[in-house]
Amino acid sequence: MIEAVVFDIGNVLIEWQPERHFDTFMDPEDRKRLFAEVDLHAMNDAVDKGGNLPELCAALAERHPEWREQILRWNADWLQMASPAIPQSVRLLRALRSKGIPVFALSNFGIGTFAMAEEKYDFLQDFDRRYISGHMGVIKPDPKIYQMLEEDCGVAPEALLFADDRSDNITAAKARGWQTHLFTTPQGWADRLVVEGLLTPEEAR
Known part of the structure; x- marks a missing residue:
């Protein structure tokens, strides 16, 4: 689950x-x-x-x-x-959060560049937890960054569903037992969230 x-x-x-x-x-x-x-x-x-x-x-x-x-x-x-935002993905993030499903960020991002992005994109404040590589001192796909997330959030690897656009990052997450989705389009990600029972088709629009 x-x-x-x-x-x-x-x-x-x-x-x-x-x-x-x-x-x-x-x-x-x-x-x-x-x-x-x-x-x-x-x-x-x-x-x-x-x-x-x-x-x-x-x-x-x-x-x-x-x-x-x-x-x-x-x-x-x-x-x-670093633009523009991907509106459907933002809606999916907020739909999950509105249902009380914990939503984390795991991203290769600099300290200063993330601060700039936060000012431009308010939805970057919407995560329950944010794991930003610049603050962690390690980037994906190094296994250490996935381990650090696991240890901090306390969620078992098999109970995490991770979306990333890079296959090497997905492979590294799979190796730790995470459930994964290789992101190619926001609709594909929406469909996966529906299949997993996390959102209804209406919520995923």
């Missing part, structure tokens, strides 16, 4: 497509070259482990002066990259 539902945030509740944003102000071929030559996603992983985004961006820009302006946009445009 499911006792708590766990949401990832990026690409589950909020779209996270940095390449798409960079394509709005760069030639797509130049953007592909930038992302091939500069590991912006590795820098973001360091932010999600607790690093300071402006400092890490500035340091990376110093190492790649030919891309300095574009690299600094990762910091300047961060909220534009």
Whole structure:
């Protein structure tokens, strides 16, 4: 029996497509070259482990002066990259909460970037518990982050239902005995919550 539902945030509740944003102000071929030559996603992983985004961006820009302006946009445009919200997923979160079903967040997110997101997206306050990697010092799919959630919330692994858009994060959760859903669309997630008996079809709309 499911006792708590766990949401990832990026690409589950909020779209996270940095390449798409960079394509709005760069030639797509130049953007592909930038992302091939500069590991912006590795820098973001360091932010999600607790690093300071402006400092890490500035340091990376110093190492790649030919891309300095574009690299600094990762910091300047961060909220534009983390957008928009996914409305149906937000409704599902709130529908579960309104029924008294515990809802947790488990997300790779920086300390400073999560603070920015909270100001923009009020629904990030709606969780019963929030497990944010920057504060935990470890990111998915490291098994430690799943263990930390289990130990803190006291819910048995098999009683957790977890939605994430990345298959490696899902695989890691499955290995600990969690029930999982690979998120591809909000309707697919809604259907799963209905199948599990957590929401009615009307509540999941």
